[in-house]
Structures are given as C-alpha cells and as structure tokens.
Amino acid sequence: MTVPVLGPAEIEAAARPGLVLDAVRAALIAHAAGRTTVPPPTHLNFPAADGDCHVKTGWIDGSDDFTVKIASGFYRNPLRGEPVNHGLVCVISAHTGRVRAVLDDGGRLTAWRTAAAGALAGHALARHDARSVGVFGTGEQARLQVRWLAMLRPVGPVLVHGRDERRAAAFCDHLAGHGLSAAPAPAAEAAGADIVVTATPAVAPVLDADAVRPGTHVTAVGADMPHKNELPPALFARAGVIATDDHEQCLHHGDLAHAVRAGAVPRDADVPLGALLLTPPDRTDTAVTIADLTGVGALDAAVASAVVRELLR
Known part of the structure; x- marks a missing residue:
C-alpha cells in the first residue's frame, strides 16, 4: 500500500x-x-x-x-x-x-503546536486584566506566539524587542496586518509588559530579571537544547508559579535547568502545565509566573x- x-x-x-x-x-x-x-x-x-x-x-x-x-x-x-x-x-x-x-x-x-502551547500557558497563567505583551525575538515563532495568544484574550499594545531594527519594524507591520497594535521597544520596556514572551535561539538571558514587574507572566519557548538560555535564574527565584510542559526535559535543556544549576530554585519547583490548564493557579496580582516550554512529543x-x-x- x-x-x-x-x-x-x-x-x-x-x-x-x-x-x-x-x-x-x-x-x-x-x-x-x-x-x-x-x-x-x-x-x-x-x-x-x-x-x-x-x-x-x-x-x-x-x-x-x-x-x-x-x-x-x-x-x-x-x-x-x-x-x-x-x-x-x-x-x-x-x-x-x-x-x-x-x-x-x-x-x-511544530511551529503551530508551540504557538498553541504558549498561548494556552499565557492565557491560563497571566492576570485576567493582563493586556500588554512584550516580545523578545522577531522570527516566525515570535509572531505566532502573539497572534495565537490574541485568539484567546484581548492583546495590546505589543512591544517588540529584536537585535535588528528593520526586522522589528517588519514584525510590527506584520502584526498591524492582523489588527494588533505593535511598536519596537528597548529590552527594559518590553520586559515591563503584562505578558512577556521570549522566542529566540539565545544562549544567554535576553531580559533582566529586575525589569520584569510584579504580576507579570513570562512564557519562554526558545530554550530547546542544553546550550540555549533565555531567562535569567534570578527571575525563577522571584516566581510564584513555574509551569513546565515536561519536567525532565526542562531540567535537562530548558530555562529551568539553568535556574536549578544556579541554585535559584530546587529541582521540584515546577508544576505541570497540563495540570494548571485543568485547575488554574490561585495567583495573586503581584505574583510573577513562568511557563518554560521545551516541546513535547x-x-x-x-x-x-x-x-x-x-x-x-
């Protein structure tokens, strides 16, 4: 056959x-x-x-x-x-x-299931009134993360931080074509949004933990190999909720792995994202929440x- x-x-x-x-x-x-x-x-x-x-x-x-x-x-x-x-x-x-x-x-x-997982995580873990989104990265996955999150909740403005100003501007034009208000932003401004998404191939943290405000939700999707790293360990130390798509994978090659090795959080600091989709966390308005997504077969x-x-x- x-x-x-x-x-x-x-x-x-x-x-x-x-x-x-x-x-x-x-x-x-x-x-x-x-x-x-x-x-x-x-x-x-x-x-x-x-x-x-x-x-x-x-x-x-x-x-x-x-x-x-x-x-x-x-x-x-x-x-x-x-x-x-x-x-x-x-x-x-x-x-x-x-x-x-x-x-x-x-x-x-792969791109769509990553975008879907990020959108579901952001919608479940962010504050109900969270609207502004800070995006680190200007590639396809960064675009999808914003667009799919916007399918689940009102989003805007979108603050885009990228290494290449022309690509950041093109990203904003792309989102405008989908009815979303977006503008390029420096890293500190993007990190101060209600919801922060990192979608880069970075090998060192792309944002400063101190720039993330109380009450912010952060979704990281770029660290899918051991040498990659988007979030600083200090941010995990501040988190009230840490969600992972797969505990062992995130301990091996997610941002959680870097935080554990740095001694910022213990190995069992995380909760399965799937469990939180069934029963959303009882979070405060000042809690920082993190979703570390490494992609699950x-x-x-x-x-x-x-x-x-x-x-x-």
Missing part, C-alpha cells in the same frame, strides 16, 4: 487553529496525568551552519497513532531566502505499526493525528 504524503497546502487547510489548540490542550493534560509515552528527544547541533535538529516521538495512551518527527532550525536561512524551519512528521498506527501518512509540513506543525502526536483524521477520513 502506498503511504500518502501530505503537503503543506493540505496540512494548512486541515490544521485550523481551533483544532490545534484543542489537540495541544488535551495532550498537555494527558501528559500531566502520566497518560503518555514520550522518550527523551534526540538533538543534533550544527554550529558551523548555526543550525540544529530535533527528533521527537510520542504517544498518548489509547490513541490510534504515534508519531516520529524531525524538525530543524537553521538560523541563517533568511539570508539565503529560505525559511528557518524545516521538517516532517511520520504518523504510524499504534495497532499495526503501519505508516499511515507522512506529513511534509516544512516545520509548520505527545503534542506533536496529538496535532499530527488530528490533521490525518481530517485529511484521510
């Missing part, structure tokens, strides 16, 4: 934001409850090319499928006129082991399976 290869156009048509958000939310809750199988991811690093690659797999108990995903990020690609992210997802029957479909998504499903499995159901039914 020929295995169907589903291309980007088909996948984009099927992967509606509501479908992705529902799949990611259910997968995070299942993962928090211990109802998933998620082996440690494999990482490849290509320093000479400023690139990296992740191989992740996962299964949710009782699901018809499991997945194996290859996702790469090569950060000089825009200079060549190419996207930063590439990849594919292989969807395999959990009953027979037969490959059901290959999703040639070019990294889109069970989320990839949930989203890819949902897309395959849409396309092959």
